[in-house]
Amino acid sequence: MIRFEGVLKAYGSLEVVKKLDLHVLEGEFLVLIGPSGCGKTTTLKMINRLIEPTSGKILVNGQNIMEMNPVTLRRKIGYVIQQIGLFPNMTIMDNVDLVPRLLGWDREKRINRVYELLELVGMDPEVYANRYPNELSGGQQQRIGVLRALAAGPSIILMDEPFGALDPITRENLQDELKNLQSKLNKTIVFVTHDMDEAMKLADRIAIMKDGEIIQLGSPESILRNPSDDFVLEFIGKHRVNSCELEKVESIMKTNPVTTDPDRKGTEMLALMKRKGVNTVLVVKNDKQLIGVVTIEKLDNKQNLTYKAEYLADTGLPVITAGSPAREAFDLLVSQKLEYLPVVDQNRGLLGLVTRTSMVNALASVVWGEEELS
């Protein structure tokens, strides 16, 4: 979709982008990330010819952009900047339909398009279409900034730190909305940021840049798993540890949960709980296969004390399969307000138990580091 071939940009003797080769795939969300001054903006702006490369070639849809009229090229590419840059002399309507107007769409089509777009981000057109940018909050303004880029239906969108100036909560919301939009619209997006959280959240692929070069390119997962050098490692630092996505649930589970076989009576289980100091036992068949769980509440009843574990066990409890990310276990614990979550293999063989305590320990190790826990 967009192909850089040996693209170099120099100011005098200073090479700010060095011999860049990059292929942005169709429908891909590519994030360019790196420290300030590493050449992200320069790389981005070369795509719509706001900056012209010193040498090398950039192809968009197989066509060399240096052979295209820059104005025509830009009208086919959406562009969103950090400063938002809505035109203060125009209403929201006029801002959003700017490119369609430049392209000479007829009025009715333009109005419909603006209404459709405003509704897409949940802004009532009747309320907002005739407002001016300074009557909107920063978050709303950048929503309009994004819509303005989408208006003429370009297949490529360039975004230069679009959420960088927004407060954290608004930023998260807009990231969610963008992700949502992208899943519906399937644009090819090149997105510049220096925020790793943002990159992780949005990217299909991340290109990490340093001093005008891409030093690693890959999916967020692959970069976290195999950082190519110390620079990348440092750059993703926090995420490497924080990446509960990467840790498997086995690495944080307790491996010796209190179990019982299905034949035990309620009284025996009560004694077992007392001895082990727990309020729950897992019922397993043949020393292995998980049947269910018996809690202390179940035994607070004379009659139940005489029944076998098999009949008392609550069999509907949620479980998690080994190999799942630890993050998934946490999400289940939190969202279903569970105290514990058994970890099982493919055949429902019990392997261990994730409790709220193991969650706390895992999260604490992110904050304070592994060493201090052990």
Place this chain on the structure above:
Amino acid sequence: MSPLLDLLLLRWPELLTATWQHIYISLGSVALGALLAVPLGIWLSTREHISRMVLGVVGTIQTIPSLAFFGFVLPILGIGILPAMSVLFLYSLLPILRNTYTGIREVDPALIEAGRGMGMNSRQLLFMVKLPVALPVIMAGIRISTVYIISWTTIAALIGAGGLGDLIWGGMNVYDIWLIVAGTIPAALLALLAGFTLGRLEKTVTPRGLKAGYTSGEGEFNI
């Protein structure tokens, strides 16, 4: 008050003619000045090198004392309305030129980048973004120019342009204080009226989206 009243009763046709002359000499000069200075300011706004030179030259014209300037053009253009308006025209240029130039130069670069990035050509960028955003500042330049050209037109009477200056100079020649007052008050009122009207117009042309917190450009040029 009665000497002034007597004077008005006796010479009102002369006063009316003088006021009318005053209006068209001053407004005519400023209108011609704006006709040159606005396009020139726009043209200069994208040419940093030349602009420094041109603004320098026009600024120098401004520093020539007006009395001396009228004296210089006398041998070349003679006396009458034409030489007077030529001088006033030159004087009117600087505030308008400078405000147009800075007004456009100070348009938020983010707007220019957004406009270019979305595929506006330079003409569209000028008419859809730069001019509307700079318009209040340009209008302020025209207002400032108008107000002081109205007052300087009184000096133009020295080289036979006519206008309210005739009454003032006449009054000075015959030591008639009331004649001087009869020329000065309408000239001052004209300046006030022009300032007020153009100030209102400035507000009207300011896009609604620019109204809050936008300075009128008053500080751009001080005389």
